Amino acid sequence: MQADLICIGNELLTGLIENSNAGFLARRLWSLGIEVRESVVVADDMETISNALQRAFARSEIIIFTGGLGPTDDDITREAVANTLGLKLVLDKNWLKKLEGFFNKRGLKMPENNRKQALLIEGATLIENQGGTAPGAIFERDGRLIVMLPGPPNELKPIFDRSVGPFLKEFNRGNLSRLKTLKCCGIGESTLEDKIKALGDWDLPPISYVAKGYEVHLQIKGKGNAVEAAAAIEKAENRLTELLGDYIYGSNDDTLAGKVAELLTNHNLSLSLAESCSGGLLSSMVTDIPGSSVFYKGAMIAYSGEVKIGNLGLRKELLEKEGQVSQAVAIAMAKAARALFHTDLAVGITGIAGPDGGSAQKPVGLVYIALANARECYCKKLNLGGGRRAVKERTAQMALDIIRREVLDSSTNKG
Amino acid sequence: MQADLICIGNELLTGLIENSNAGFLARRLWSLGIEVRESVVVADDMETISNALQRAFARSEIIIFTGGLGPTDDDITREAVANTLGLKLVLDKNWLKKLEGFFNKRGLKMPENNRKQALLIEGATLIENQGGTAPGAIFERDGRLIVMLPGPPNELKPIFDRSVGPFLKEFNRGNLSRLKTLKCCGIGESTLEDKIKALGDWDLPPISYVAKGYEVHLQIKGKGNAVEAAAAIEKAENRLTELLGDYIYGSNDDTLAGKVAELLTNHNLSLSLAESCSGGLLSSMVTDIPGSSVFYKGAMIAYSGEVKIGNLGLRKELLEKEGQVSQAVAIAMAKAARALFHTDLAVGITGIAGPDGGSAQKPVGLVYIALANARECYCKKLNLGGGRRAVKERTAQMALDIIRREVLDSSTNKG
Numbered sequence: 001m002q003a004d005l006i007c008i009g010n011e012l013l014t015g016l017i018e019n020s021n022a023g024f025l026a027r028r029l030w031s032l033g034i035e036v037r038e039s040v041v042v043a044d045d046m047e048t049i050s051n052a053l054q055r056a057f058a059r060s061e062i063i064i065f066t067g068g069l070g071p072t073d074d075d076i077t078r079e080a081v082a083n084t085l086g087l088k089l090v091l092d093k094n095w096l097k098k099l100e101g102f103f104n105k106r107g108l109k110m111p112e113n114n115r116k117q118a119l120l121i122e123g124a125t126l127i128e129n130q131g132g133t134a135p136g137a138i139f140e141r142d143g144r145l146i147v148m149l150p151g152p153p154n155e156l157k158p159i160f161d162r163s164v165g166p167f168l169k170e171f172n173r174g175n176l177s178r179l180k181t182l183k184c185c186g187i188g189e190s191t192l193e194d195k196i197k198a199l200g201d202w203d204l205p206p207i208s209y210v211a212k213g214y215e216v217h218l219q220i221k222g223k224g225n226a227v228e229a230a231a232a233i234e235k236a237e238n239r240l241t242e243l244l245g246d247y248i249y250g251s252n253d254d255t256l257a258g259k260v261a262e263l264l265t266n267h268n269l270s271l272s273l274a275e276s277c278s279g280g281l282l283s284s285m286v287t288d289i290p291g292s293s294v295f296y297k298g299a300m301i302a303y304s305g306e307v308k309i310g311n312l313g314l315r316k317e318l319l320e321k322e323g324q325v326s327q328a329v330a331i332a333m334a335k336a337a338r339a340l341f342h343t344d345l346a347v348g349i350t351g352i353a354g355p356d357g358g359s360a361q362k363p364v365g366l367v368y369i370a371l372a373n374a375r376e377c378y379c380k381k382l383n384l385g386g387g388r389r390a391v392k393e394r395t396a397q398m399a400l401d402i403i404r405r406e407v408l409d410s411s412t413n414k415g
Numbered sequence: 416m417q418a419d420l421i422c423i424g425n426e427l428l429t430g431l432i433e434n435s436n437a438g439f440l441a442r443r444l445w446s447l448g449i450e451v452r453e454s455v456v457v458a459d460d461m462e463t464i465s466n467a468l469q470r471a472f473a474r475s476e477i478i479i480f481t482g483g484l485g486p487t488d489d490d491i492t493r494e495a496v497a498n499t500l501g502l503k504l505v506l507d508k509n510w511l512k513k514l515e516g517f518f519n520k521r522g523l524k525m526p527e528n529n530r531k532q533a534l535l536i537e538g539a540t541l542i543e544n545q546g547g548t549a550p551g552a553i554f555e556r557d558g559r560l561i562v563m564l565p566g567p568p569n570e571l572k573p574i575f576d577r578s579v580g581p582f583l584k585e586f587n588r589g590n591l592s593r594l595k596t597l598k599c600c601g602i603g604e605s606t607l608e609d610k611i612k613a614l615g616d617w618d619l620p621p622i623s624y625v626a627k628g629y630e631v632h633l634q635i636k637g638k639g640n641a642v643e644a645a646a647a648i649e650k651a652e653n654r655l656t657e658l659l660g661d662y663i664y665g666s667n668d669d670t671l672a673g674k675v676a677e678l679l680t681n682h683n684l685s686l687s688l689a690e691s692c693s694g695g696l697l698s699s700m701v702t703d704i705p706g707s708s709v710f711y712k713g714a715m716i717a718y719s720g721e722v723k724i725g726n727l728g729l730r731k732e733l734l735e736k737e738g739q740v741s742q743a744v745a746i747a748m749a750k751a752a753r754a755l756f757h758t759d760l761a762v763g764i765t766g767i768a769g770p771d772g773g774s775a776q777k778p779v780g781l782v783y784i785a786l787a788n789a790r791e792c793y794c795k796k797l798n799l800g801g802g803r804r805a806v807k808e809r810t811a812q813m814a815l816d817i818i819r820r821e822v823l824d825s826s827t828n829k830g
Contacts, residue, residue, distance in 0.1 A: 013451040014594075015441030016625045016634060019434070022456065026430030036428040038463070039456040041437070048453070181431065190486045190526045208459075209487050210426040211567065217431060273716070279702025280695030283716045287694025290770050290803060298722035300715060301688070301698045307713035311755060340726060355705050383521075386546035388705055390569040 001172050003029055004056035005039040008049060008068040008077050009151055012041045020153050021066045028160060030179050032168050034062060044068055049080035057144055062168070067151030069134035071114040077148060082121050085141055089119040092126055095135055102133060121148075127163045131155040138167065145171060178222040178229040182240055183254055184247045185215045185401045192216050195243060204236040213390070214397035215256065249404060256400045257285045263407040264295040264345075271403070272341035273299035274312055274333035276324070277351035277367060282396040297341045302333065312336040323362065325350050327379045330368035338372045345406065346372045347399050351382075353391045367395050371402050373410070416587050418444055419471035420454040423464060423483040423492050424566055427456045435568050436481045443575060445594050446667065447583050449477060459483055464495035472559055477583070482566030484549035486529040492563060497536050500556055504534040507541055510550055517548060536563075542578045546570040553582065560586060595648045597633045597655055598669055599662045600816045604631045610658060619651040629812040630671065664819060671815045672700045678822040679710040679760075686818070687756035688714035689727055689748035691739070692766035692782060697811040712756045717748065727751040738777065740765050742794045745783035753787045760821065761787045762814050766797075768806045782810050786817050788825070 005025055011017045019041060026036045037060050042048045049068070056063045068077030082089050096118035103110040117133050120126055127136030127149075134150040136159050147164055149156045184192060189211040196207065208219045220236045222229030241248060250259045264271055273283055283299040286292050302308045305324055309316050314332045322328040333348025351367030358364035363383070370379040380402060384391045420440055426432045434456060441451045452475050457463045464483075471478045483492030497504050511533035518525040532549050535541050542551030542564075549565040551574050562579055564571045599607060604624055611622065623634045635651045637644030656663060665674050679686055688698055698714040701707050717723045720739055724731050729747050737743040748763025766782030773779035778798070785794040797813060799806045 011623065011625065013441055013454060014445045014634070015438040015443075015451075016623065016632065018438045023427075023430040023433045026428055028430075030429045036430075037458070039428060041454040043452070179429065190528060193487050193528065194526055208425050208489055210424070210431060211485070212432065213569075217426075219426070219429065219431065275695075278699075279707075280690075280698025280714060280716065281702075283695025283718075284693075284699050284807070287696075287716075287718060287768075288804060288807070292694075293718060296718050298716045298718045298726065299695060300726075301695065301702075301713045303698075303702060303708060303711050303713045307756060310757070311713065311715075341722060342725070353702075357708075386569045387573055389703055390546065392699070392703070393569075 001033070001062065002035050002037040002060045003062035003064060004037055004060040005064050005066070006049070006052045006056060007039070007041045007066045007151075008044060009041070010043050010074070012067070013043055021149075021151065021156055024153065024157060025064060025066070025160065028165060029062075029168070032165065032172055033178055034168065034172055044074040044076060046076060046080050046083070049077065050084040053081060053084045057142075061143070062145045062147070062171075065146070065148045066156060069117065069136075069148065069150045071111065071117055071133065073113070075116075078116070078119055078121065081146070081148065085121075087141075088122045090122050092118050092120045092135075095120070095126060099133055127159055129155055129159055131158060136163070138164065178226070178233060180220045180222070180233045180237065181252050182218045182220070182237065182244075182248050183215060183250050183256070184218065184244060185249055185256055185397065186405075187216065187244075187247045189216045192218070192244075192247075196240070199239070199243065204239065205232045207236070214394045214401070246405065246408060249401075255289075256397060256404070257289055260400050260404050260407075261286070261289045261292055261295065263404060265291070267407055267411060269345055269407060270295050270297055270343040272297045272337045272343040272346045274337035274346065274348045275299055275301050276303060276308070276333070276349055277353045278349050278392050278395045278399070279303060279353075281392045282347070282349065282399050285396055285400070297343050300337060300340065308333070312340070325352055325362055325366060325368065327368050327370070327381065330370035330379050331372075331377050334370040334372035334377055344373065345403065347403065348372070349395060349399060351384075351391070351395060353388045353395075355388060365391055367391065367398075369395065369399050369402055371406055373406065416448070416477065417450050417452040417475045418477035418479060419452055419475040420479050420481070421464070421467045421471060422454070422456045422481045422566075423459060424456075425458050425489070427482070428458055436564075436566065436571055439568065439572060440479060440481070440575065443580060444477075444583070447580065447587055448594070449583065449587055459489040459491055461491060461495050461498070464492065465499040468496060468499045472557075476558070477560045477562070477586075479562045479564065481564050481571060484532065484551075484563065484565045486526065486532055486548065488528070490531075493531070493534055493536065496561070496563065500536075502556075503537045505537050507533050507535045507550075510535070510541060514548055539563075542574055544570055544574055546573060551578070553579065594637070595635045595652060596667050597635070597652065597659075597663050598665050598671075599631045599633065599659060600629055600664055600671060600812065601820075602631065602659075602662045607631050607633075607659075607662075611655070614654070614658065619654065620647045622651070629809050629816070661820065661823060664816075671812060671819070672704055675815050675819050675822075676701070676704040676707055676710065678819060680706070682822055682826060684760055684822065685710050685712055685758040687712045687752045687758040687761045689752035689761065689763045690714055690716050691718060691723070691748070691764060692768045693764050693807050693810045693814070694718060694768075696807045697762070697764065697814050700811050700815070712758050715752060715755065723748070727755070740767055740777055740781060740783065742783050742785070742796065745785035745794050746787075746792050749785040749787035749792055759789065760818065762818065763787070764810060764814060766799075766806070766810060768803045770803060780806055782806065782813075784810065784814050784817055786821055788821065 012019045022039045068075045124137040124139035129135045132155045137148045210217045222233040280301045308314045330348045334346045338346035348370040354364035365384040367382045384394045427434045437454045483490045539552040539554035544550045547570040552563040637648040695716045723729045745763045749761045753761035763785040769779035780799040782797045799809045
């Protein structure tokens with residue numbers, strides 16, 4: 001079963017508002033076994049909306065509209081859909097009463113232009129909106145299911161989860177095409193693909209790849225009925241796990257930071273950081289995880305040489321001899337953080353994020369990441385590209401992977 | 416002049432990756448006076464890409480593709496565009512050499528499947544990609560300008576800004592419909608709209624509003640020829656600046672963090688931080704700005720009580736009496752950071768990001784932000800909503816605004 005998304009709104013085409021609804025709906029539909037065939041953003045324009053609907057109507061079983069249900073003159077989704085399909089708009093007296101009540105409660109008279117928000121396509125079911133004045137609507141026409149949702153994400157998301165999702169689940173029962181994502185890090189996209197191709201006799205479901213910074217995600221598509229799809233996915237997952245081992249850190253909604261948090265919590269290990277070029281990004285990623293206070297103590301963001309010396313206690317001679325960006329400094333930072341914050345593990349990061357500060361010997365993108373535990377302190381050297389923000393992001397991701405492998409290895413050694 | 420965006424990738428249709436390129440390109444094109452007519456996301460599928468291209472070709476002068484230029488089998492944008500337009504793909508020997516060099520430098524042999532990334536549509540100009548292996552391409556065909564860009568945002572964005580933007584600017588000269596965005600912070604969207612409506616006799620260009628977290632952006636649309644548009648925008652900007660004063664922090668591509676960096680640099684003031692609930696996010700936002708090392712010394716991420724006491728030197732009794740989340744602790748943190756890092760200004764942040772840790776008296780979203788300068792230390796109390804990440808983001812934005820106003824006020828007092 002396939003769906004088309006039609007997102008309506010001039011503000012989306014100017015980029016003033018990020019179209020987060022498309023990604024949200026796509027993820028929700030996938031998890032219901034419904035594939036998004038195409039997702040389009042069009043202007044608040046009668047002809048354009050009509051063309052988009054006709055295209056979608058010709059090929060998808062489900063068509064979801066977002067936006068254009070507001071009270072102002074440029075909100076014309078209702079009229080456009082009704083005109084295109086030759087349907088009438090009828091007044092929903094219950095919603096009109098609700099609207100009037102909504103304004104009365106605030107001591108206001110309902111503006112005349114809000115009245116059109118109570119117009120419903122004939123035969124459609126109104127979907128209540130508890131967060132705004134625009135209700136949704138759902139109806140069938142010539143074997144197509146058409147869903148209309150308000151544009152603001154804080155209205156659309158609860159409406160979908162409360163009403164539309166459960167309906168679609170029922171609608172699509174017995175017609176599932178399932179999906180599983182395996183998430184890898186520490187290996188490049190093409191190396192990964194080569195490894196998988198080298199398996200040769202791959203008679204399993206289709207796999208697609210996507211690189212996300214330092215990570216590669218593998219998406220397995222299990223076709224057929226629910227039982228067949230689940231079996232195919234399981235078989236594929238087993239073979240890939242055997243092949244890729246530790247490169248796979250998790251699946252589906254797992255995040256690398258979340259996995260690291262889980263490992264540290266389960267092994268009762270505490271963590272601290274000393275960051276220079278990553279500037280606090282790693283600390284922020286760690287603290288994005290609810291419950292990170294269980295294992296995370298804190299960090300010294302030692303952005304300047306003075307702080308590395310005065311606050312982390314590194315020797316001035318070391319910095320002068322080795323340079324701020326060096327293996328020796330990364331190691332000294334990790335050791336200093338471990339001592340300062342009294343943690344089991346500590347990471348020290350120094351590098352050149354750019355755009356300035358690079359040299360022939362030490363180019364932009366050169367980064368050292370050191371990890372200190374009770375027994376030792378080791379360091380990894382990286383050469384990263386892609387600009388300042390990308391260098392920071394890849395550094396933070398790589399550091400998370402180093403922590404992950406440290407915990408996995410130490411637990412293996414103990415066992 | 417109008418453009419169509421065609422974003423290619425199964426991972427966008429499953430919602431695995433948020434399509435941030437569409438918004439980025441839309442904003443950039445707007446600022447160049449080019450209107451996006453339609454923006455579509457399609458699968459890595461020959462027929463679908465071909466259909467999308469034919470539709471776009473029939474109505475827009477500019478067609479921009481993103482994605483599908485990688486080395487793996489499902490990356491088929493080059494082939495699809497060439498087939499649809501009846502063009503050949505030719506090997507670009509220079510890029511092939513670069514690719515081989517790229518792998519050699521890392522001590523690797525180039526995988527065979529990367530070779531196709533050196534294939535270029537005949538007659539197209541190759542656009543260098545300094546952040547990855549997939550180059551872009553630009554060519555004209557039957558009066559249409561076609562641009563192909565790699566999908567990863569950290570590759571696409573610099574390529575656009577360095578090569579495609581300047582080219583399009585030239586291409587579109589003399590055909591402008593201009594746009595200016597004024598960026599405000601510290602004032603809500605509806606308060607702002609009320610203020611502007613109260614001007615009454617507004618005979619200037621249309622304005623649209625959009626709230627982005629703690630900021631509100633005002634978009635002024637100047638129509639007509641280039642001279643008329645520029646004059647209308649200037650007149651509107653003057654009236655709005657007079658009305659809104661310090662609420663406006665900048666315009667167009669300015670960011671709040673960038674403005675703060677500019678102010679601190681120009682006033683020769685140094686900054687340090689002590690962050691608890693924001694967990695390093697503010698530090699990371701500050702260090703995202705190239706050249707921030709001029710004014711930024713570092714931070715103590717004091718996530719645990721032990722670090723607040725042991726490393727920032729707060730009194731244990733203070734924490735016990737006032738609680739970790741309190742005005743007194745925020746003030747003590749700011750003062751401690753200022754002393755520890757020897758900076759002119761320091762900010763201390765403590766709060767409850769959630770989802771746990773709240774109480775009736777101190778709910779999730781309660782945040783204190785203190786700023787210490789040479790003369791005094793003051794504190795702002797916030798009650799924020801929207802979940803853990805939103806609390807962190809709004810806290811960091813609010814802290815930046817507090818620093819901005821501190822520098823503006825102190826320079827006014829001096830003057």
